[in-house]
Amino acid sequence: xxxxEPKIIAFLCxxxxxxxxxLAGVSRMQYPPNFRVIRVPCTGRINPKFILxxxxxxxxxxxxxxxxxxxxxxIEGNLYARRKFALLKNLLEHTGIEPKRLxxxxxxxxxxxxxxxxxxxxxxxxxxxxxxxHFIKKQAEVA
Amino acid sequence: MQAYTERxxxxxxxxxxxxxxxxxxxxxxxxxxxxxEPYLAKTPEQVDQLVWDGNCGxxxxxxxxxxxxxxxxxAKGCDSRNIVEHIVENQIKREQLHILGAPCKGMxxxxxxxxxxxxxxxxxxxxxxxxxxxxxQDLDLTLSRxxxxxxxxxxxxxxxxxxxxxxxxxxxxxxxxxxxxADVRKVEAMSSEDKWQYxxxxxxxxxxxxxxxxxxxxxYCPTCFVDESRPQWVGxxxxxxxxxxxxxxxxYHLAGRCTDCGACERSCPVGIKVRQxxxxxxxxxxxxxxxxxxxxxxxRPALDFHRPDDPQGFIK
Numbered sequence: 001x002x003x004x005e006p007k008i009i010a011f012l013c014x015x016x017x018x019x020x021x022x023l024a025g026v027s028r029m030q031y032p033p034n035f036r037v038i039r040v041p042c043t044g045r046i047n048p049k050f051i052l053x054x055x056x057x058x059x060x061x062x063x064x065x066x067x068x069x070x071x072x073x074x075i076e077g078n079l080y081a082r083r084k085f086a087l088l089k090n091l092l093e094h095t096g097i098e099p100k101r102l103x104x105x106x107x108x109x110x111x112x113x114x115x116x117x118x119x120x121x122x123x124x125x126x127x128x129x130x131x132x133x134h135f136i137k138k139q140a141e142v143a
Numbered sequence: 144m145q146a147y148t149e150r151x152x153x154x155x156x157x158x159x160x161x162x163x164x165x166x167x168x169x170x171x172x173x174x175x176x177x178x179x180e181p182y183l184a185k186t187p188e189q190v191d192q193l194v195w196d197g198n199c200g201x202x203x204x205x206x207x208x209x210x211x212x213x214x215x216x217x218a219k220g221c222d223s224r225n226i227v228e229h230i231v232e233n234q235i236k237r238e239q240l241h242i243l244g245a246p247c248k249g250m251x252x253x254x255x256x257x258x259x260x261x262x263x264x265x266x267x268x269x270x271x272x273x274x275x276x277x278x279x280q281d282l283d284l285t286l287s288r289x290x291x292x293x294x295x296x297x298x299x300x301x302x303x304x305x306x307x308x309x310x311x312x313x314x315x316x317x318x319x320x321x322x323x324x325a326d327v328r329k330v331e332a333m334s335s336e337d338k339w340q341y342x343x344x345x346x347x348x349x350x351x352x353x354x355x356x357x358x359x360x361x362x363y364c365p366t367c368f369v370d371e372s373r374p375q376w377v378g379x380x381x382x383x384x385x386x387x388x389x390x391x392x393x394x395y396h397l398a399g400r401c402t403d404c405g406a407c408e409r410s411c412p413v414g415i416k417v418r419q420x421x422x423x424x425x426x427x428x429x430x431x432x433x434x435x436x437x438x439x440x441x442x443r444p445a446l447d448f449h450r451p452d453d454p455q456g457f458i459k
Contacts, residue, residue: 048392048395049368049376049392052376052388052391052392053374053376056384056388069451069455076449079449079451079453080446080447080449082449082453082455082458083431083432083445083446083448083449083453084446085457085458086427086431086453086454086455086457087395087398087399087424087427087428087431087446088395089457090423090424090427091391091394091395091398091420091423091424091427092391093335093338094327094330094331094338094423095338095339095342095387095391095420096335096336096337096338096339096340096341096342096343097335097339098335099335103459104457104458104459105458105459106458106459118459121459134339135384135387135388136384137378137382137384137385137388138382138384139378139380139382139384
């Protein structure tokens with residue numbers, strides 16, 4: 001597993017973190033290419049099922065990033081999300097998912113530097129946790 | 144217990160003959176010992192079948208959503224909290240309900256009692272204030288009630304109904320100094336690998352019958368996530384990952400809504416302690432958001448509400 005690289009699913013809010021990723025790219029900031037971005041309209045749009053689905057498909061880590069409290073495009077979507085994720089993270093960890101695999105951040109569209117920093121940190125910690133072992137559905141899905 | 148039964152019958156008869164309600168939801172004797180069944184009495188003549196004892200653990204709030212008639216319902220502490228939940232979540236209107244509050248001293252754990260019987264068949268069961276007398280062929284057993292309570296009843300801190308129109312017994316003293324979360328803390332202290340193993344062992348016997356979901360008064364979605372097929376969030380096999388996903392999401396759906404009534408655990412045919420999932424959420428909701436489900440009809444549920452100073456230490 002010496003050349004193993006983690007796969008991380010990043011749910012980025014269209015109005016902030018996705019813009020920050022864009023700005024980081026335009027500004028030619030460097031970070032490893034380990035995450036796959038899923039653009040969402042708001043962190044409040046993220047159903048915990050999405051995160052479970054990512055884990056079930058074998059993601060080594062999940063990263064959710066949205067607007068700072070008070071900056072939500074939909075006024076309060078991220079504030080609902082904050083409560084949802086607090087409980088979700090605790091329950092996932094309680095049932096045996098390593099804390100190093102789950103990451104949440106507030107990154108505004110101007111914070112390209114923070115985006116690149118957090119991206120590097122997320123990738124580093126997920127790497128430390130190693131390949132995902134739990135919650136992966138190995139059998140084919142049967143409808 | 145006989146006193147409760149009489150007052151339930153008397154109230155039910157009065158409400159039905161005065162045409163104040165269309166139906167009274169209570170319990171009647173089941174066909175096997177330690178199992179009373181929910182019963183919907185619709186005429187004054189049917190009222191005499193209603194009973195009350197320590198085997199009325201089924202949560203009657205489960206029978207309320209989507210009803211349009213006027214209902215009288217017998218409610219223990221936990222049932223009444225789930226009724227509040229239904230009112231808050233617009234599943235039933237307060238005006239439709241006549242709540243017969245039944246202060247509760249805990250319901251019996253039929254599994255532990257049956258284990259005590261060692262296969263012997265009971266012919267009569269009598270419940271006094273603090274004892275259960277079980278008689279039958281080669282069988283004369285007196286059990287202490289407090290030692291055979293359901294696990295959630297033993298740590299219950301809301302024995303009295305939170306809302307009611309009539310009481311069918313005197314209010315009981317609430318339990319104080321109970322350690323509600325000893326088992327949760329035990330799991331919290333484990334390593335991630337041990338936690339995973341603990342829950343793997345816990346649900347290893349699950350046959351995915353969904354009894355826990357069906358018995359739960361808070362599970363009333365028109366299409367449950369387990370039945371959704373596009374996208375399909377949970378596979379329909381008994382693959383361990385699917386079983387785990389089911390238990391995880393079922394519990395998460397009850398975040399900030401579970402009243403720890405124990406209906407799920409009681410209904411499980413293979414005796415899985417499914418409350419281990421929901422109790423963690425209940426504990427977190429209490430600690431992080433200072434919220435208890437079903438206590439106050441004027442409060443929004445924990446996940447339908449937010450405060451500027453909600454904890455966010457986990458967010459970078």
